[in-house]
Amino acid sequence: MDYKRLTKCRVCGNKDLKKYLDLGLQPLPNALFRYHKHVTKKYPLVVLFCNKCYLSQLSIIVKPNILYSDYPYHSSVSKTFQDHCYEMAIKVRDMLGFGDDMGKPLVVDIASNDGCLLNEFKRVGFTVIGVEPCKNLSDEANKKGISTVNEFWGDENVIPPSDIITATNVFAHVHDIVDFLKVCYKRLRVLTKGILVVEVPYLPNMIEGNQFDTIYHEHLSYFLLKPLMVVFRKCGLQIFKVERVPIHGGSIRVYASRSEFKREVESSVIETLEYEKKGGYYRFNTYKGFSKKVEKIRDNFVKLLEDIRDSGQTVLGYGASAKGAMLMNYCKLNKNHVSMVIDDTREKQYKYIPGCGICIGDFTQIRNKRPDYMVLFAWNFAKEIMEKTGEFRRLGGKYIVPIPSVKVL
Numbered sequence: 001m002d003y004k005r006l007t008k009c010r011v012c013g014n015k016d017l018k019k020y021l022d023l024g025l026q027p028l029p030n031a032l033f034r035y036h037k038h039v040t041k042k043y044p045l046v047v048l049f050c051n052k053c054y055l056s057q058l059s060i061i062v063k064p065n066i067l068y069s070d071y072p073y074h075s076s077v078s079k080t081f082q083d084h085c086y087e088m089a090i091k092v093r094d095m096l097g098f099g100d101d102m103g104k105p106l107v108v109d110i111a112s113n114d115g116c117l118l119n120e121f122k123r124v125g126f127t128v129i130g131v132e133p134c135k136n137l138s139d140e141a142n143k144k145g146i147s148t149v150n151e152f153w154g155d156e157n158v159i160p161p162s163d164i165i166t167a168t169n170v171f172a173h174v175h176d177i178v179d180f181l182k183v184c185y186k187r188l189r190v191l192t193k194g195i196l197v198v199e200v201p202y203l204p205n206m207i208e209g210n211q212f213d214t215i216y217h218e219h220l221s222y223f224l225l226k227p228l229m230v231v232f233r234k235c236g237l238q239i240f241k242v243e244r245v246p247i248h249g250g251s252i253r254v255y256a257s258r259s260e261f262k263r264e265v266e267s268s269v270i271e272t273l274e275y276e277k278k279g280g281y282y283r284f285n286t287y288k289g290f291s292k293k294v295e296k297i298r299d300n301f302v303k304l305l306e307d308i309r310d311s312g313q314t315v316l317g318y319g320a321s322a323k324g325a326m327l328m329n330y331c332k333l334n335k336n337h338v339s340m341v342i343d344d345t346r347e348k349q350y351k352y353i354p355g356c357g358i359c360i361g362d363f364t365q366i367r368n369k370r371p372d373y374m375v376l377f378a379w380n381f382a383k384e385i386m387e388k389t390g391e392f393r394r395l396g397g398k399y400i401v402p403i404p405s406v407k408v409l
């Protein structure tokens with residue numbers, strides 16, 4: 001079996017989990033294929049709610065070695081993400097207050113991808129080490145001079161005590177979050193009161209922004225601050241500061257230290273908990289309407305693409321993101337709806353999106369194909385992609401943005 005069922009809440013152990021969204025059988029969105037006729041394996045995609053700690057979570061866990069053996073996602077492709085990493089490095093540096101006696105503090109980044117974040121930390125004066133389970137990515141980072149260990153994050157990693165540990169866009173991918181955090185606890189340097197910085201997509205942004213395409217098998221948990229605090233506390237960690245950051249459609253960045261350091265808890269923590277309570281995120285009823293909204297967006301999107309197809313016009317997509325693959329599959333699209341999806345990631349080009357067999361092309365295909373419309377599947381980077389595709393726009397092309405509601409721009 002290449003997946004297992006979730007039997008209890010991964011934060012609090014509650015067995016009585018309630019379903020609020022069923023997206024049917026879906027392929028693994030990053031499993032790109034070299035041949036379009038490849039038969040893709042599909043897995044149930046169902047979201048459950050825990051009414052004790054309020055964590056939303058998938059009903060199954062696909063084995064990590066199936067999901068992450070050869071991973072095509074490269075953080076550095078997006079300039080927006082690079083800028084985000086730079087902002088984070090500066091903020092953490094200022095928080096730490098570099099002194100002459102500190103030397104170069106050590107940052108360890110978990111699931112460091114191609115070294116995008118560490119590159120920025122290095123630029124602003126840190127020593128850096130990455131831990132990355134995908135061999136293609138750790139090799140690339142090492143080639144760029146970012147020292148990276150090719151492993152999953154775990155107790156057996158031989159890394160020194162760290163002043164800073166970062167985990168951006170990985171925590172939601174982890175099943176055993178207690179184990180993960182316990183290792184973080186052990187690896188935080190005591191002398192400098194080490195800080196753990198975790199960034200995860202924020203559930204209220206997903207619900208309010210109809211971002212159901214961010215639900216796929218890699219994302220096992222959909223976080224609020226409340227369950228994060230519960231599980232951090234369980235592992236001896238105290239969250240002392242929270243920020244909302246715009247990346248990936250809206251995320252929260254939490255800062256934590258070992259509880260025994262007794263850092264002062266900032267007002268942002270209480271304010272965020274109040275925001276969640278007021279928004280109804282601790283009640284199952286709040287989630288019940290989500291499924292209907294999702295179906296409506298799907299129906300509007302498919303209708304628009306079919307009308308365009310029937311009028312003889314053509315459509316390309318931009319961004320062969322995991323969320324794009326999820327949306328294309330959920331809407332059962334094929335190459336008659338979207339003839340090709342452009343992506344600047346070299347490793348993705350001229351492969352096929354699993355499940356729907358749409359080919360991924362490079363940037364030059366926009367000139368070759370001269371489409372009438374372009375779907376922004378990476379809507380979280382809409383501004384950056386629109387800037388890049390100015391010529392398409394000047395020639396009369398129009399953009400289709402599917403999320404939070406289907407719009408033609």
Ligand code: TYD
Nearest residue numbers: 078319320321322323343344345378381384
């Ligand atoms: P992203 O939204 O980061 O992630 P996910 O896969 O988790 O849904 O994916 C964005 C995709 O868009 C990624 O494949 C890179 C691609 N992209 C480009 O090709 N060019 C660009 O200029 C930008 C910003 C993204």
Ligand code: ZN
Nearest residue numbers: 009012050053
């Ligand atoms: Zn729970």
